[in-house]
Amino acid sequence: MSGIHYSVVVPAFRENGNLRPLVTRIFGALSQAGSPVSPHEVEVIIVDDNSRDGSVETVDDLRREGYNVRIIVRTTERGLSSAVVRGFRESQGDNMLCMDADLQHPPEYVPAMLASMSPTKQFALGTRYAKGVEIDEGWPLYRRVISSGARMLALPLTSASDPMSGFFGIRKETFLKARNLNSDGFKIALDLLVKCNIPGKAIAEVPFSFGVRSEGESKLTGKVMIRYLEQLAELYWFRFSALLVVFAIFLFILFVWFAQVLLNWYTGFD
Numbered sequence: 001m002s003g004i005h006y007s008v009v010v011p012a013f014r015e016n017g018n019l020r021p022l023v024t025r026i027f028g029a030l031s032q033a034g035s036p037v038s039p040h041e042v043e044v045i046i047v048d049d050n051s052r053d054g055s056v057e058t059v060d061d062l063r064r065e066g067y068n069v070r071i072i073v074r075t076t077e078r079g080l081s082s083a084v085v086r087g088f089r090e091s092q093g094d095n096m097l098c099m100d101a102d103l104q105h106p107p108e109y110v111p112a113m114l115a116s117m118s119p120t121k122q123f124a125l126g127t128r129y130a131k132g133v134e135i136d137e138g139w140p141l142y143r144r145v146i147s148s149g150a151r152m153l154a155l156p157l158t159s160a161s162d163p164m165s166g167f168f169g170i171r172k173e174t175f176l177k178a179r180n181l182n183s184d185g186f187k188i189a190l191d192l193l194v195k196c197n198i199p200g201k202a203i204a205e206v207p208f209s210f211g212v213r214s215e216g217e218s219k220l221t222g223k224v225m226i227r228y229l230e231q232l233a234e235l236y237w238f239r240f241s242a243l244l245v246v247f248a249i250f251l252f253i254l255f256v257w258f259a260q261v262l263l264n265w266y267t268g269f270d
């Protein structure tokens, strides 16, 4: 049996400059005295979309240096969410974590995120909206506004405090139950929270301070935002369609009853 209990999945596109600090800091944090998880129980999987920027060579070097990291290079698919799903499918660990490559999710929080998952806490959520943590001042105002708006629109779908977070973990047993995952766009955490029907009490929220990207550029474009709105519509239907059907049946019964009353009233005149 493999001694790997934890898998850290990193979607990456043109992130070569960030991979070495990311991997060395993750394993550095796990090697600290007091880390609740041993570095020997952890694998890191980078899911790269054919960046051809030296990422493969960097990961090869890191492996040679003894870090348990590998890279999957996809050549026929693109996109953050589908990259995460691919990484989760290839994970050996029963506890899986997703984090960005660009160091906006500080690697020093990885041990706590991994350890927060358990049979009763099926989902770990790195949240930026909690006491004692902050979002780096360098994060642009327009991104804050978009993030708040997106968060509000998702309120009826989940009680999680930061469903937009890209820093989250899920237990494999729960992930395997997910049906009809939407692998488009960026919001895979929200999709999993809704489609796996994860109640608030099964979410371990881990507050973290959100950094700014250290190298390269964000890939969040207008197209990604439109995809989010489409995804929301699908999730609302997924969550509330049964309620809508019950409501429609209720309206129908009310209509039939009202028609009967009218008919009785009308025929009563004869």
Ligand SMILES: Nc1nc2c(ncn2[C@@H]2O[C@H](COP(=O)(O)OP(=O)(O)O[C@H]3O[C@H](CO)[C@@H](O)[C@H](O)[C@@H]3O)[C@@H](O)[C@H]2O)c(=O)[nH]1
Residues within 6 Å of the ligand: 010, 011, 012, 013, 014, 015, 047, 048, 049, 078, 079, 080, 083, 099, 100, 101, 102, 104, 147, 164, 165, 166, 167, 186, 187, 213, 217, 218, 219, 220
């Ligand atoms: N494989 C792959 N990876 C991708 C792709 N697009 C983005 N990524 C990777 O996904 C991570 C996040 O991408 P960014 O471009 O840095 O996104 P962001 O604008 O910083 O958004 C992040 O923060 C948001 C919260 O404000 C999150 O909602 C979002 O999911 C993401 O974590 C990075 O590691 C990036 O390389 C893609 O098409 N393919």
Ligand SMILES: [Mg+2]
Residues within 6 Å of the ligand: 100, 102, 104, 213, 218
């Ligand atoms: Mg980023």
